[in-house]
Amino acid sequence: MRKAMYYTNEGEKIKCLLCPRECLLSEGQKGFCRSREVINGSFVATAYGKTTSLALDPIEKKPLYHFHPGSMIVSLGPNSCNLTCKFCQNWEISQQDCPTRYLAIEDLIEIIKNQQDQKVAFTYTEPLMWYEYILDFAAKAPEIDIVLVTNAYINKEPWSNMMQYVKAVNIDIKSFRDDFYRNICGGTLEVVLSNIIIAKEMGVHLELTNLLIPGYNNSDEELTNLSQFIASVDKNIPLHLSAYYPCYKMTVRPTTREEVEHACEIASKYLTYVYAGNVYSSRYSRS
Numbered sequence: 001m002r003k004a005m006y007y008t009n010e011g012e013k014i015k016c017l018l019c020p021r022e023c024l025l026s027e028g029q030k031g032f033c034r035s036r037e038v039i040n041g042s043f044v045a046t047a048y049g050k051t052t053s054l055a056l057d058p059i060e061k062k063p064l065y066h067f068h069p070g071s072m073i074v075s076l077g078p079n080s081c082n083l084t085c086k087f088c089q090n091w092e093i094s095q096q097d098c099p100t101r102y103l104a105i106e107d108l109i110e111i112i113k114n115q116q117d118q119k120v121a122f123t124y125t126e127p128l129m130w131y132e133y134i135l136d137f138a139a140k141a142p143e144i145d146i147v148l149v150t151n152a153y154i155n156k157e158p159w160s161n162m163m164q165y166v167k168a169v170n171i172d173i174k175s176f177r178d179d180f181y182r183n184i185c186g187g188t189l190e191v192v193l194s195n196i197i198i199a200k201e202m203g204v205h206l207e208l209t210n211l212l213i214p215g216y217n218n219s220d221e222e223l224t225n226l227s228q229f230i231a232s233v234d235k236n237i238p239l240h241l242s243a244y245y246p247c248y249k250m251t252v253r254p255t256t257r258e259e260v261e262h263a264c265e266i267a268s269k270y271l272t273y274v275y276a277g278n279v280y281s282s283r284y285s286r287s
């Protein structure tokens with residue numbers, strides 16, 4: 001059992017400091033993310049290495065368009081998330097317990113070494129809930145490039161530490177409004193914005209994704225604010241604006257191609273690389 005990182009003892013309880021939720025846990029209790037638990041007085045990373053999926057994907061599927069385009073990447077992720085997005089497109093493996101298989105780091109390295117491209121993506125759900133597994137992987141295989149597809153909802157110190165070992169990251173920014181984060185995702189915006197800046201400053205290849213939900217996060221004003229923020233960090237950060245489909249607890253109609261293209265038009269006023277996702281657009285899809 002791998003001991004969890006980033007916590008303090010608070011009397012008989014343990015306070016997790018990995019993400020802003022800072023769960024205060026008693027003996028036998030799991031954190032909100034279901035990936036960390038107090039067992040016999042120790043704080044244990046119980047999701048360690050237990051994967052819901054293992055696949056070889058085109059890197060564009062992450063999506064990453066400006067990091068080794070045309071390559072394939074071994075992809076896997078935990079049965080865990082620390083947000084509760086009502087529209088989660090992967091809720092069956094992120095928001096509820098599902099079958100997993102333990103994959104030892106040595107076995108994962110062996111799988112990657114047998115591929116043409118020496119890269120791995122921790123993705124599908126929330127890879128930061130595998131914090132210790134990813135760091136242990138990085139220590140054992142520093143020659144393999146690590147990619148994260150993440151919500152970046154994690155405290156500053158563990159995020160900065162993790163970014164030392166990551167080559168590329170796609171951050172899923174859910175909205176540019178804090179009330180959306182609080183009401184729809186169970187999180188907060190500021191920490192995500194701060195972590196975007198940190199990743200950029202630390203030289204990690206960075207791309208961003210925003211899932212457009214009609215009437216919820218796709219107003220002209222919000223898209224303008226989001227694009228201006230990204231441009232203030234670096235106007236060359238690629239932004240993927242993707243169509244949403246009804247999923248999990250969200251029943252709003254799907255985003256239309258016209259709405260995605262309109263969002264792309266707005267973002268393109270401020271950013272160099274804007275791409276449509278989940279719909280085909282002759283102007284904004286990657287050919």
Ligand code: SF4
Nearest residue numbers: 016019022023031033
């Ligand atoms: S990582 Fe999990 S246990 Fe730790 S504070 Fe966040 S939700 Fe709670």
